[in-house]
Amino acid sequence: MTETMLLVPMRTAKQGVALNQGKLKDAYKKETSTVEIKQEDMDRLGLKTGDRVRLRAGTEEVIVSCKPRKEGKKVQDTATGIIFLPYGPISSALMTDGDTAGTGMPDSKHLIVEIEGPLAQEESDG
Amino acid sequence: MDSSVAAEPNIRVVKNATCTFCGCVCDDMELTVDLDQKRITKAKNACVLGKAWFAEHSVDESRPVAMIEGKEVSLDEAIDEAAKILVNARFPVIYGMSNSTSEAQRETVKMADLLSANVDSTSSVCHGPTGMGLQGVGEPTTTLGEVKNRADMIVYWGCNPSDCHPRLSTHYAVNPKGMYIPNGRKDRTVINVDVRSTTTTNIADVFVQVKPGSDFELLWGLRILVRGGKLNPAFEEQTGVPIDVIENLASRLMSCNYGILFFGMGLTMTRGRHYNASALHMLATDLNEHTHFVVKPARGHGNVTGADTVMSWQTGYPFGINFNRGYPRHEPGEFTTTDIMCRGEADAACIIASDPMANFAKPAIDHMKKIPMISFDPKPTPTSQAARVAFTTACYGINTPGTVYRMDDIPIPLRPAFESPFPSDLDILKPLVKRIRELKRAQY
Amino acid sequence: MSSALRIVNGKIYDPANNIDGEVRDICIQDGKIVESVPGDTPKIDAHGMVVMPGGVDIHSHIAGPKTNLARKFQPEDHRYDPHPGTEFTRSGAGGIVPSTFATGYRFATLGYTTVMEAAVPPLSARHVLEELEDTAILDKGYYVLMGNNSFLHRMLEKGRMEEFRNAVAWWLNASKAYTIKLVCPGGDEQWKGDKNATINQIDEKIHSFDITPRQVIKALIDTANDLGLPHPAHIHCNNLGHSGNYTTTLDTMRAAEGRKAHITHIQFNSYGGEPGKNPTSKAKEISDFINENPNISADVGQVMFGKSVSMTADAPLAWMLRHVKERKWINCDTECESGCGIIPFEYQQNVYTHTLQWAIGLELFLMAKDPWRMVLSTDHPNGGSFLNYPRLIRLLMDRDFRKQEAAAVNQKALLSTSLLDLDREYSLQEIAIVTRAAPARLLGLKHKGHLGVGADADITIYDEHENREEMFKTARYVLKDGHLFIKNHEFCADPVGRIYQVAPDYDKKIEDEIRPFFDEYYSVQFDNYPVFDTHVETEIVPTYPVQ
Known part of the structure; x- marks a missing residue:
């Protein structure tokens, strides 16, 4: 199934810990290649934790795994259609537009992507 | 000499050491250092990020200079x-x-x-866009100790310190007791504004969920209210925040004794960028007509x-x-x-x-x-x-x-x-x- | 290369040694002025030129956290005044708050070689010291803010004066500062703690403390005298900028009770009139008091028309000024120590208040009987840039020029002052007093501000010119510690200046009291607060404590 969603790259404590171990190490690579999706979006797309999905922005595409987004404990969070991925080489690869509107800062936290998944095993290996 | 007997490790304790992982720059670290191994074995007072920072920066002598x-x-x-x-x-x-x-x-x-x-x-x-905001409209701000001593209103806007600056809340802003905040957390109100709930939402008294890319409008709406105006219902449609929630937020901000707006990349890396930072600085400036209000970008490295x-x-x-x-x-x-x-x-x-x-x-x-x-x-x-x-x-x-x-x-x-x-x-x-x-x- | 040099044929103005325009040789060896040097020593021929000690600025805002914020938030001002580098010097930005290197070079171009930064909270000591290290050429030091210090307020509240004095001395050592600075004592507490309120009179109670500004002022003046600091407490009075504030100023000076105190940019505190209404000049009342009380010294804080920026630890003042034009505004609270406000500003000739301020400053200069105690400053950049000094000198030296300038200002304001009745013209010797000899003496810098044997060979040589503004704008030669670095108006070297500090003795037991206060109320560790000796190289100026 394919849908258009808003990708917001973000920081997580896990990513912060992992980058101290080293950006070329597995823990960092894993954390920065796991996209977080709201449970109801996961259900709609038929995704389970650990499934592989394709994210496409312009001519670029990456394959990442997914997991349900942890929400605040006390509040109703209605942010659907937004997915979150810890910053790293993968989120940068999807930042295909370097335009900064004269500020130096690209729209780093506002990437429109197509999400496709779950992918079959052979496709995500390729 | 019997090589099977481990030599007494050459241990040193460094007090008041500084963690340079994030912009909190906590300087109350107590590090236990194994000088033979050239590594830090314990970092007392460090947060999860600080612990990793100290634990993982050992020396790999096999690398070329x-x-x-x-x-x-x-x-x-x-x-x-x-x-x-x-x-x-x-x-x-x-x-x-x-x-x-x-x-x-x-x-x-x-x-x-x-x-x-x-x-x-x-x-x-x-926070380059924040710097541009400063150049455009100025900035009322403070050192973190004054937040600890005086702030009874903490707003976290477009930032998630519980993940990214863990001790911002626990060491400086939310939990500690201060000179005029004798009961610590109990004497403070914490408001979290973001496009989604996060671990920071869990420590907040109020969560306001704003539509992605409409922080500027929400900030501007608050400015209108703080300056005595009324809000057009279009603000609700644009920001996803009900008018009464915005009004409630504005009145809370105006009625505190000493308020602070912490903010992060949620404002600077999205639509509006430096306009968002400027709007936030202007909101705090406007609030100074009613009370004492400051802002502080939660800086990263x-x-x-x-x-x-x-x-x-x-x-x-x-x-x-x-x-x-x-x-x-x-x-x-x-x-x-x-x-x-x-x-x-x-x-x-x-x-x-x-x-x-x-x-x-x-x-x-x-x-x-x-x-x-x-x-x-x-x-x-x-x-x-x-x-x-x-x-x-x-x-x-x-x-x-x-x-x-x-x-x-x-x-x-x-x-x-x-x-x-x-x-x-x-x-x-x-x-x-x-x-x-x-x-x-x-x-x- | 020999470090000896002889300056010949110049007219020497060295008021500290009573030399008033005589043609004499000045001999220099190893950075100092000496009696004589060998005959074959290299010479500078200063024929037709005026030789003075290097200028000494007692009060400018050139470095530290608020100066840097003022720099950072005015790119529009730097843009039109770039400061290109040379083979010898670093580049930078100019404008009302130049970058650090440019500040040093521009002061040096005017013939200044020593400048004091006027107000920094101790928590930012490392910051100001790092900036001062990057301020080219000049010798410098800074005054540390103590008038809104919560710990000191507590000591005072309990009447523990011995501990108060020890704590002040600890703070001076910890921050490597030069003297104690008071800015609107008690006012920042009100500002931060009581929803932007302020304090006006020195006998009002300070918010959440059972003391008054008068007690803070008196205690810090006494402490500076008791510790024997080379320069006494340096005071920005309460109520600054408000109509009717001259009584506050007189009260503050009386609070010194005969002991030494320095009132800074006193022009801003010499206003009559009703609060909230137009001010009037009370320059005469202020001058009379100072003329009669030799324990008091002051710098003027002359307002010059054109661009300025108000940057001050007096946060409520900046907030008041913000309401004038709603321009961009910075406020910065410093925990337990200070407040700060910054606002771009412009003094305009047609505005009543601005003209009045301009005229009051000139009145203060022209009414001062003892120029050794009323010295030149513009409170850079508050009253205008230090680059205005040459013009200000011309205003003081040239009555016709003064009248000509007065014709273009707000006449209602002008005529409410006595400026047009004051015919005095400063002599070159008096200019040498108010720009070098007197500030050096007030600062207790014994090797500065004069050209006697043993003095630091900081020397400025100006081409003599009838137009004094032109004359003082660019020195032909300037030497720092005997090192010629401006030659024929051009930089030929980039010598590094010193940083001065004081280090008065104190009873170390006070640290046991300050430490728990830090644990409770500061955001930095007590042990990390004092500037490490390894951080910056300083020269300690001796103190002479009262036994």
């Missing part, structure tokens, strides 16, 4: 090659600095001046604030600076590194203690792959891998002394835990500047 094209070379050879790359470039870019001491930053700007180079820090893809500070005092401008006319010029969008790389203008780059190859937009990374780069980093990164000349450096704060500026501009000293066999940024920059000067003199 310097490499050219991936091959080990002496430090002198690498410095000579780096100097030649920079002197021969027509548009050299110097970038990074946010994980370096202010002493090294001062030398970096000196190098840029000497080279007539472009110089920029990671601020330009962090340990000394990114120092980079802004040092560049401001040496050049007059905080980031995005070009010396190619023989004096500093500042223009975000023109002299900021992402733009220069995306336009394919730079023909060499010196990346100090940062990793643009992992963080920049795709077109910028594509250009950086084509030009000779020099990198300074304690660890291998995508940037060091792509660099023609790569220096392995000692880690600031863990191995090297100096000063860093906390997110509130307060200078904090470093107490190194153990010596590194690798040179500090400053140890490389000084001979590099000297070599550049020699080569430039020879050119005339």
Whole structure:
């Protein structure tokens, strides 16, 4: 199934810990290649934790795994259609537009992507 | 001597050490250091990020101090090659600095001046837009101790300190007791504004969920209310926040004794960027007609604030600076590194203690792959891998002394835990500047 | 290269040694002025030129956190005034708050070689010291803010004066500062703690403390005298900028009770009139008091028309000024120590208040009987840039020029002052007093501000010119510690200046009291707060404590 969603790259404590171990190490690579999706979006797309999905922005595409987004404990969070991925080489690869509107800062936290998944095993290996 | 008996470990305890991982720059670390192993075995008072920072910065003596094209070379050879790359470039870019001491930053700007180079820090893809907001409308602000002592209203807007600056709440802003906040957390109200709930939402009294890309409108709506106006129902449609919620928020902000708005990339990296930062600064300014209100960008890297500070005092401008006319010029969008790389203008780059190859937009990374780069980093990164000349450096704060500026501009000293066999940024920059000067003199 | 030099044929103005325009040789060896040098020593021929000690500025805002914020938030001002580098010097930005290197070079171009930064909270000590290290050429030091210090307020509240004095001495050592600065004592507490309120009179109670500004002022003046600091407490009075504030100023000076005190930019505190209404000049009342009380010294804080920026630890003042034009505004609270406000500003000739301020400053200069105690400043950049000094000197030296300038200002304001009745013209000797000899003496810098044997060879040589503004704008030669670095108006070297500090003795037991206060109320560790000796190289100026 394919849908258009808003990708917001973000920081997580896990990513912060992992980058101290080293950006070329597995823990960092894993954390920065796991996209977080709201449970109801996961259900709609038929995704389970650990499934592989394709994210496409312009001519670029990456394959990442997914997991349900942890929400605040006390509040109703209605942010659907937004997915979150810890910053790293993968989120940068999807930042295909370097335009900064004269500020130096690209729209780093506002990437429109197509999400496709779950992918079959052979496709995500390729 | 019986080699099976472990020697008494050579342990040292460093009190009041400083963690330079994030902009909180907590200086109450108690480090237990195994001097034989050259590693920190315990970091008392550190948060989860700080613990990882201290635990993982051991010394890997198998790494070469310097490499050219991936091959080990002496430090002198690498410095000579780096100097030649920079002197021969027509548009050299110097970038990074946010994980370096202010002493090294001062030398970096000196190098840029000497080279007539472009110089920029990671601020330009962090709180650079906040700096532009400051330039446009000013900024009421404070040191973190005054938040601890006085703030009864804490707003976290577009930031998630529970994940990214864990001790901002526990050590400085929310939990501690202060001079006029005798009961700590109980005496404070915490409001979280974000596009989604986060771990920070869990510690907040109020959560306001704003539609992605409409922070500016929500801030402007609050300004209207604080200035005594009424809101058009369109604000609700635009921001996704019911009018009564905005009104309630405004009245809470106006009725506190001492309020602070902390904010993050949720404002600077989305639609509006510096307009968002300006709107937030103006909201706080307006609130000062009713009470005392301040703002504080939650800065990322340990000394990114120092980079802004040092560049401001040496050049007059905080980031995005070009010396190619023989004096500093500042223009975000023109002299900021992402733009220069995306336009394919730079023909060499010196990346100090940062990793643009992992963080920049795709077109910028594509250009950086084509030009000779020099990198300074304690660890291998995508940037060091792509660099023609790569220096392995000692880690600031863990191995090297100096000063860093906390997110509130307060200078904090470093107490190194153990010596590194690798040179500090400053140890490389000084001979590099000297070599550049020699080569430039020879050119005339 | 020999470090000896002889300056010949110049007219020497050295008021500290009673030399008033005589043609004499000045001999220099190893950075100092000496009796004589060998005959074959290299010479500078200063024929037709005026030789003075290097200028000494007692009060300017050139470095530190608020100066840097003012720099950072005015790119529009730097843009039109670039400061290119040379083979010998660093580049930078100019404007109302130049970058650090440019500040040093521009002061040096005017012939100044020593400048004091006027107000920094101790928590930012490392910051100001790092900036001062990057301020080219000049010798410098800074004054540390103590008038809104919560710990000191507590000591005072309990009447523990011995501990108060020890704590002040600890703070001076910890921050490597030069003297004690008071800015609107008690006012920042009100500002931060009581929803932006302020304090006006020195006998009002300070918010949440059972003391008054008068007690703070008296205690800090006494402490500076008791510790024997080279320069006494340096005071920005309460109620600054408000109509009717001259009584506050008189009260503050009386609070010194005969002991030494320095009132800074006193022009801003010499206003009559009703609060909230137009001010009037009370320059005469202020001058009379100072003329009669030799324990008091002051710098003027002259307002010059054109661009300025108000940057002050007096946060409520900046907030008041913000309401004038709603321009961009910075406020910065410093925990337990200070407040700060910054606002771009412009003094305009047609505005009543601005003209009045301009005229009051000139009145204060022209009414001062003892120029050794009323010295030159513009409170850079508050009253205008230090680059206005040459013009200000011309206003003082040239009555016709003064009248000509007065014709263009707000006449209603002008005529409410006595400026047009004051015919005095400063002599070159008096200019040498108010720009070098007197500030050096007030600062207790014994090797500065004069050309006697043993003095630091900081020397400025100006081409003599009838137009005094032109004359003082660019020195032909300037030497720092005997090192010639401006030659024929051009930089030929970039010598590094010193940083001065004081280090008065104190009873170390006070640290046991300050430490728990830090644990509770500061955001930095007590042990990390004092500037490490390894951080910056300073020269300690001796103190002479009262036994």
